[in-house]
Amino acid sequence: MPRERREFKRLSFIRDVQKLFVIATEGIKTEIKYFEQFKSEEYYNNQSVFVEVLKRLTTDSSPSAVIKQLNGFSNEFNLKEDDELWMVIDRDKQSWSAKQIAEIARLCIQKRYGLALSNPCFEIWLLLHVKNINEYSNTIKEELFRNIKIGGRGRIEVELLAICGTYNKSNLNVDDYLPHVNDAILRAEELTRNLNERWPNYLGSHVYKLIRKLIP
Numbered sequence: 095m096p097r098e099r100r101e102f103k104r105l106s107f108i109r110d111v112q113k114l115f116v117i118a119t120e121g122i123k124t125e126i127k128y129f130e131q132f133k134s135e136e137y138y139n140n141q142s143v144f145v146e147v148l149k150r151l152t153t154d155s156s157p158s159a160v161i162k163q164l165n166g167f168s169n170e171f172n173l174k175e176d177d178e179l180w181m182v183i184d185r186d187k188q189s190w191s192a193k194q195i196a197e198i199a200r201l202c203i204q205k206r207y208g209l210a211l212s213n214p215c216f217e218i219w220l221l222l223h224v225k226n227i228n229e230y231s232n233t234i235k236e237e238l239f240r241n242i243k244i245g246g247r248g249r250i251e252v253e254l255l256a257i258c259g260t261y262n263k264s265n266l267n268v269d270d271y272l273p274h275v276n277d278a279i280l281r282a283e284e285l286t287r288n289l290n291e292r293w294p295n296y297l298g299s300h301v302y303k304l305i306r307k308l309i310p
Contacts, residue, residue, distance in 0.1 A: 102146075102171040112141075114177040115308060118148045118163040120155050123264050125182055125216055131268040132308070138275065140310035157183050157190060157198040164207055180208035180304050184215040185293065199292040209292065212299035214241045217250040219299035222278040223271040224257050227285065227297060239297050279305060 102114060119125035126147055132138055133145040148163050164179045173179075181202065185195065195211070202209040212219050218238070221227065227235065241248045247255070254261040258270045271278075282302035285294065293300060 099172045100170060102173065113143045114146065114173065115143055115304075116146045116148065116164065116167055116177070116179045117304070118160045118167075118179075118181050119150070119216075120157070120160055120181075120183040121216060122150050122155075124220075124266050127266040128216075128220075128268060128271070129182075132272060132275075132305075137268075137272045138309050140308060142310065143308060145308060157181070157194065161198060161201055161205075161207070165205070168205075178208055178307070179205075180210055182210045182216070182301060182304070183212075185211055185213035186215065195293065208304055210299070210301045210304045211293035212301060213294045213297060214239060215248065215250065216299075216301075217248065217254060218297060219278065219282070219301045220266075220271050221250055221254060221257075222281045222285075222299065223274040225253070226281055228281075235297055275305060275309070278302065 117129055119129070126149070129145065129147045133140075133147075146167075148167060150159070150163060152159065160181045160183055164181060168179060181198075183198070199209055201207075218227075221238075227238070230238070237249050238253065241250050243249075244252050251261055251263065258267070260267060260270075279302040282299050285296075285298040286300075287294075287296070
């Protein structure tokens with residue numbers, strides 16, 4: 095006999111109008127800090143939505159593990175028709191094949207989950223807050239896309255460090271980014287080559303599709 099689903103507790107005073115967004119991320123530090131601070135009153139607190147950022151309890155960071163998190167939440171709680179579940183992952187072609195990513199995208203469509211994939215990694219979404227990538231030369235763009243290690247840091251991290259003066263993957267300084275989220279949205283849209291693409295095949299991020307829904 096299946097376990098009875100529980101009611102998810104939203105803020106009681108607006109529970110009748112509040113839409114739930116559940117976010118499962120591949121990373122356990124940078125992305126979590128970003129979205130937790132994003133929903134805070136200091137930044138883009140939207141009283142018409144409730145944002146639940148799931149904490150990953152295993153060391154498995156694969157896209158399939160992230161989608162299992164959403165499955166678990168969906169199976170545990172009664173959700174409203176318009177509630178949305180989103181997975182935030184990296185393309186990371188060195189780890190995940192195009193076939194694996196395509197299968198995840200197919201499952202997202204099947205389960206009606208949102209897919210916010212960044213190529214090559216979440217840091218490209220952060221970079222879009224502080225820099226218009228189209229201003230870079232093709233050579234620099236290729237370096238960012240390959241994201242090779244330089245002194246132990248990825249090429250995009252090196253760029254963030256150069257622009258912001260600091261970058262700590264384990265303790266993200268959201269003040270460097272969140273005030274500029276509208277710039278990031280516009281820049282990410284400009285990089286979208288095909289509005290129907292399931293994920294960006296070159297430099298870019300679809301995190302903007304989720305963020306647009308969360309801003310009041």
